[in-house]
Amino acid sequence: MRILVQKFGGTSVADLECQKRVREKVLAALNHGYKVVVVLSARAGETNRLLALAEEWSKTPDLAERDSLVSIGEQVSITLFAMLLKDAGVKARSVLAFQIPLVTGNEYGEARIQSINSDWLHAELEKYEVLVVAGFQGITDDGKITTLGRGGSDTSAVALAAVLHAEQCEIYTDVDGVYTTDPRVCSQARKMRTIAYDEMLEMSSMGAKVLHIRSVEFAKKYKVPVHVRSTFTDDPGTVVTQEDSSMEAVLVSGIAYDRDQARVTMRGVPDQPGVAAAIFGPLSEGGVLVDMIVQNTSRDGITDMTFTVSRKDLAKTLEIMQKVSDGINAREVIHDTNVAKVSAIGVGMRNHSGVAARAFAALQKENINIMMISTSEIKIGILIEEKYVELAVRILHEAFGLDWDMGD
């Protein structure tokens, strides 16, 4: 049995006309001999409408009840779409999470998938040509409805593709693929034919919001090829897959940027064992994700500690840091929101030195000051003044040979 998973987002299923366009994609897959598992999101605006209803009813809505409430958005999408398929003579049925079951933990609002009964799905695929599965939702061991968090339908689709050993998981969206960088910033941006999971993970977390990051982690773990493509054309998009030798030939695959950065510095910190834990422990407990971290070289037993957080977490971060500062007798806490991060990403840089140096040289040639640097095996992240973001993206895009005129 050849199985294809196709996932369509909220704008793709918003109304009858949209759903008819989606039906064409499904019929085409059937014509290619596939059994198809269609995963749908709630119709555009529906989840927000339901969340607003919960807020109207309660300032602090019970999370389990809210999950049960918002999960119905997907139920509307799948039942309507199953009707459309049947009208076209297709043997199809809608599938809710509890029917499979698709079991999650009880982290309401951001539940994690624990297991999917693939035997049940395979048995249903014997009976039906198409299963129309509700994305975004799960069910706990004791039968309560959960949701997987924003963008969770991507994760549903990839997880289903994994347990069903589907040939591919197609993610239909309103962009036509993954680009070497943001085309709005850099006219030289090119659509990639393929991208490695690790590169996509770095792209996602940097704000290239094509795929939900957890879905990429899932795809990587279970080696599911994910094809990101447009609902509105038949052109191939970008396939996210395992890295292969041809990828390594390319040093850097893409340039990402992220404006959602705030820099916090604690100055005059006594440089003694345990001080880093004293700072970052409370932040972690407070649910603040820290991105870049730099510790200055110590002078006279005193150092500075600088890190970046998401701007929405800045107020909470400063509150926590003030307490920590008082506790460890640091001198002061200062901050700056006038910053942004640009990153060069590529599995190819693993085997090559000098990538960082090339990036720094390119930026310095344009007098862009480098405020912080963080590196991983496949990524170099550079914090700069926010006003230079677009320029820095274009400079790095050219410096690493990603511009159109330089090939592939």
Add this chain to the structure above:
Amino acid sequence: MRILVQKFGGTSVADLECQKRVREKVLAALNHGYKVVVVLSARAGETNRLLALAEEWSKTPDLAERDSLVSIGEQVSITLFAMLLKDAGVKARSVLAFQIPLVTGNEYGEARIQSINSDWLHAELEKYEVLVVAGFQGITDDGKITTLGRGGSDTSAVALAAVLHAEQCEIYTDVDGVYTTDPRVCSQARKMRTIAYDEMLEMSSMGAKVLHIRSVEFAKKYKVPVHVRSTFTDDPGTVVTQEDSSMEAVLVSGIAYDRDQARVTMRGVPDQPGVAAAIFGPLSEGGVLVDMIVQNTSRDGITDMTFTVSRKDLAKTLEIMQKVSDGINAREVIHDTNVAKVSAIGVGMRNHSGVAARAFAALQKENINIMMISTSEIKIGILIEEKYVELAVRILHEAFGLDWDMGD
């Protein structure tokens, strides 16, 4: 454990203000020491909105998919109401049919309840003060969502009260009880304190649309006392219960009427064995419910057969009857929609003769022509010209001592 079931309809849960009023009723029951099972309908207009959506998507929507779609109206009501209860410090949770499970057959759109897992409900009632259960919905053996048909939430509530051995099933509605007849037609109508199940069944089927008829059948079968009362007052309403000796003292409990009647006569029917089956068999197969039936005395081996059906079924009935008439060589089929039925109902008439005679005499005194008569143990139904309905109701109400000034 003292258990009370409280059911609230669509107008009672329509918006936040309404639901706060409902919460007061639930809090009052908690203060009386009950564990409470609240059964809710979809918010007013919601089920119709969802049905319209299904119609927009498909001219002949798949029934299983449509049931899954329309069932979400109740899911919205119960999750929001559970939030409200929790905000008031009440330990509560919402409950969907699949979670219990409340199992039905697969007659989508009008499914019948087969079993309810009361062990699960009792265990949840140990953990929670209030369970907020979705009315109207069920689940098949193989996990597909069903609905119980219009007014099905009443049936859900009574069935839950039955399996939980609840002290009472309160049905909150926008009327304050069951009346001896329609107060809009007869100013002398009085609210009954009690009414027997059998009387209520006759009242329901005659168009006194306070309770869904299947819920009354359920209540009778399992001896569940049903208290019909108003969401908008604290006054006691009408308790539907087993008949007791005090009821028998009253000859007639109520007068009902039904304008939804069409009379069909097949004239010149050969009076031979099997002719009734030849006529009513095809109607039954065609899904037509026949109400009153009269066969005239045969003359020269020829007779007339007259019966009534719901007006919406008239066209189908005439189509079927024309075929039957051709088959058995009857003379002609005629019909009349200018008719209505008035009925006197009371368990007391079982032990008394002369009730029919008193009704006929009262009508004839006012020159109201009696077109057909049907009697059961506790009911006399009389077909008359439609224009006399209101007058006939008032005459019978007075004739059987139901007017205010004659005491109760």
